[in-house]
Amino acid sequence: MAFLQVNHIQKIYSSRHQATQVEALKDVTFSVEEGEYIAIMGESGSGKSTLLNILATLDKATKGEVLLESQELSQIPEGKLAQYRREHLGFVFQDFNLLDTFSVRDNIFLPLVLSRVKVQEMEKRLKPLAISLKITELLDKYPYEISGGQKQRVAVARALITNPDLVLADEPTGALDSRSADSLLELFEDVNEKGQTILMVTHSALAASHANRVLFIKDGQVFHQIYRGQQNNQEFLQSINDTMTVLLTKGA
Template identity: 75%
Template structure:
């Protein structure tokens, strides 16, 4: 069943001090099935962050459509976008975006508080989630008291507690050491096996190899895609690395 449909997406910027327009996205079309795990790769400036921002309703496309469960995101009124994000999208960012003045529990609860979810329901949701993420003993600590890997797990808990249709992850391993990055990727594997749909932007071939499918973007267009199929992770890393090499040298 198709969860997300991206149709002929284009994004053109007009720099303030220039008459020249910059096309960040030229013509992006793809679909994401419910329960799929997709990685998006591309060099800096390729358009992948712009694409993620549009999917997150943080930016608007110049043309084209994004449909989440058949709902056209461009038709959501401005005043309803924040509510839509809280109810349908989960975000995991490279820099965690945790509030230092809130303890771990309150950081995780924040989107539910904003949605006015009952306290009883909030407690019901957090208990199995923090146990699965192995952060149940950190709930009363503050972000500045825990490690980078633990912060990222808190960010994942905050993203998942709303039971989102889609998790959007922007370079989630970029600020982590190799051990913490591996633990996070294993966690993503686990929640994906439980049915969570994930769309992850990454520079890392190792991170991308955990996905079922990898989309490669170059100069605002989808250059190629790879399916993991029956490949081992090591074989998929090799295929991703080879494609990335071609991506850096071949014209679209």
């Protein structure tokens, strides 16, 4: 069985009095192998953020199932979801979600503190991670004292320190300048090469060109997918742009 299996996911949102229904996802099916780096693209309103929330156990599908290492996510008891997220999922958000009252070190440690990991083990995990992400000199600073690119590296460290099964990234380059975005995308490539499975939602074809596969979502369904194969980033970027052109014009 695939590392992550998404089977016939449908998501319907209803108004307060059930008078209006919006079908955000119609019938989404795909699988992810361990160690893959996948980007999910689509127009605003296509359903990609809804899909990410379901994969993150922040929302539940109306129909269908999601299995991560054979664990059916909708079967996890409500009271254990937060623990499951801490132990199995790593999150990288567009707006970083760092706490200004915590130092960089304490922001990174937060998921481990919540899981009651011993301080010695936290420090042991942090040292090589900080070196790899080039944030060692930032550990005693506070988020308001560092740049956007540095904040995103801290957010990546926080996502990785739990040794997650899957990293979910939601528009991770959206709040970054081009130089910081390039640096982050190179970092994701490096992390993926070391075996980390990554699933990234993005509007950016440039960001998606760093992945190994791109899923295109349109009208709540997987419209198409393309693989990098032997293409370099520039060639893959062109393939993505060509596909996006078809996606935007088909049915228009």
